[in-house]
Amino acid sequence: MMETEYGPGRTIPHPVMFRVLDSEAEDTTIPEIRVEHKSEFAYYPGCIDYYDVEMQFSHMNYGDTNHGIIFDSSIKLLRAVGIQPMILDRSFMKCCGHDQLWQGKVDVFERMRDYNTKIIKMLGVKTFITSCAEGYRTFKLDYKLDGVRVVHITQFLYERGLRIPPQPETAKKIRVAFQDPCRSGRQMPLDPVYEEPRELVKRVDNAELVELKTFRADAQCCGVAQMMYCNDKTKGLTASRMDEASDVGADYLLVACPKCLTHFGCLHHENKWKPGEERYAFKVMDVTQFLAERLPGDYPTGSNIDAKRKEPPLPGRRG
Amino acid sequence: MATAPTVAPKPPSAPPSPSADPLVAYYQRVRQMNLALAKERYKQGFKVRTQEYIRGRGTLAIVDEEICMGCTHCFDNCAFEAIDMVDRKFALPEYTYTSRKAIIIEDNCVGCEKCAIVCPVDAITMVTKHGFEVKDGRVVSTTAPPPAPRPAAPAAATPRPATPPPAARPAPSPPTPAKPAAPPERTETPSPEAPPPKPEPEEEEAEEAEESTEESETPEEDEG
Numbered sequence: 001m002m003e004t005e006y007g008p009g010r011t012i013p014h015p016v017m018f019r020v021l022d023s024e025a026e027d028t029t030i031p032e033i034r035v036e037h038k039s040e041f042a043y044y045p046g047c048i049d050y051y052d053v054e055m056q057f058s059h060m061n062y063g064d065t066n067h068g069i070i071f072d073s074s075i076k077l078l079r080a081v082g083i084q085p086m087i088l089d090r091s092f093m094k095c096c097g098h099d100q101l102w103q104g105k106v107d108v109f110e111r112m113r114d115y116n117t118k119i120i121k122m123l124g125v126k127t128f129i130t131s132c133a134e135g136y137r138t139f140k141l142d143y144k145l146d147g148v149r150v151v152h153i154t155q156f157l158y159e160r161g162l163r164i165p166p167q168p169e170t171a172k173k174i175r176v177a178f179q180d181p182c183r184s185g186r187q188m189p190l191d192p193v194y195e196e197p198r199e200l201v202k203r204v205d206n207a208e209l210v211e212l213k214t215f216r217a218d219a220q221c222c223g224v225a226q227m228m229y230c231n232d233k234t235k236g237l238t239a240s241r242m243d244e245a246s247d248v249g250a251d252y253l254l255v256a257c258p259k260c261l262t263h264f265g266c267l268h269h270e271n272k273w274k275p276g277e278e279r280y281a282f283k284v285m286d287v288t289q290f291l292a293e294r295l296p297g298d299y300p301t302g303s304n305i306d307a308k309r310k311e312p313p314l315p316g317r318r319g
Numbered sequence: 320m321a322t323a324p325t326v327a328p329k330p331p332s333a334p335p336s337p338s339a340d341p342l343v344a345y346y347q348r349v350r351q352m353n354l355a356l357a358k359e360r361y362k363q364g365f366k367v368r369t370q371e372y373i374r375g376r377g378t379l380a381i382v383d384e385e386i387c388m389g390c391t392h393c394f395d396n397c398a399f400e401a402i403d404m405v406d407r408k409f410a411l412p413e414y415t416y417t418s419r420k421a422i423i424i425e426d427n428c429v430g431c432e433k434c435a436i437v438c439p440v441d442a443i444t445m446v447t448k449h450g451f452e453v454k455d456g457r458v459v460s461t462t463a464p465p466p467a468p469r470p471a472a473p474a475a476a477t478p479r480p481a482t483p484p485p486a487a488r489p490a491p492s493p494p495t496p497a498k499p500a501a502p503p504e505r506t507e508t509p510s511p512e513a514p515p516p517k518p519e520p521e522e523e524e525a526e527e528a529e530e531s532t533e534e535s536e537t538p539e540e541d542e543g
Contacts, residue, residue: 017361017364019364020360020361020363020364023360023364024360036341036345037341037342037345045353049353049354049356049357049358050357050360050361052354052357053357053358053361054361068350068354071350071353072350075346084342087345087346087349089349089352089353090353090356090357091352091353091356300342300343300346300347301343301346301347301349301350
């Protein structure tokens, strides 16, 4: 094995997404921002669209895992509690820099942080709502957003008193398990998000909340942090976590972090195409999507309508 | 100008919604714009990344067929379909047999070393491609000197004659497209003209800068 300038281990290609997100930090000139609807409540969707594209590109997911629906569901839920949020979209915001910070690229993170802080201050945001656990931790702890309240969307919906209307009589009882994200749970020294998503799920009248074998601060990780690696060991962690969900007989495994959704969805997809694999018969989805599906009405943002997502996997040697 | 193409894909994708609540229209527009933005940026990132691997690495995998045992690990792990498995025939005086071996499809190999890493018997080694050499532990190109990179010169020659109007070159412009000797002269002499028309050299510089920042990144191995 030849020694290159990066060393032997450096040459495994990492996801294109890292490169895309890193390259956002190169140009930090502030563009001209025209926000059509200004509000002191701002919703930041994060990188969910990038996950969708990455998953499609990596041939890991075809139509199973929908990250973009988190955006749609969050807007629907926020409108249901009477908030018309301003959207901090990715045409002028940058990635929060969580991955860059935790991979040690501190300079890249600091450039992103300074840029985002300037934009948030400029737009006069008072309440910063995010649907991503990593974004919640990063904006709350690693940014210096004085005077801006950073909340996870489940916290905000809980304190605003989201009401889920009674489900139709024909709806059958479902068992719902919740995966505590590391970043907004045990790695969040102040204001961890444990109770709010559970309380919200309990408001769905045909849903029964079941706890996994490990939960709250002891909750096992979904297996991968920041999409940094995927190997047999991380897949083992993911599989053991999903085994816990099937052990308690869950119909839904809810997550509050888009990356947990990615990794669970990836394993779910991998096993789905194996004949005779019946272990993971439950659905994996984000908690916002689960709640928004229980609300009447359509998604105000439209949905993630990409025809490619519905296609079956291409025939290939890895099939 | 873009009105006609944008109107056409909308009906299948999203129902026409300008009649609805302006807030809803705002949310829909932002949503679709973000999705398109992610796709566009991702495409760009993939292009840059691939070029960087193909052009910048300068390494190539070779298989030592005496050691290769045909386990197909490299075949399964190659992301670029640069490895194929073939049956080699071995003829002894009284005995003929076949054995499965890996071969490298050199056109597809980008030198990512993944096959060399997964090989259980270390049958795959990385060598430099033609035109590259190892110097101080780095793979450097032996042919292209830094001040005048090769890809820049032909790219510079072609768009020049096509876009002369902003440039201050009235008299010699008609004969220039036919002259082969003219483009290199121009690339050297008019310095104010060099930066604006070409995105390519800027991209390369950006890539180099990215490469330098990339050293702190951590690899990821994605297996379907």
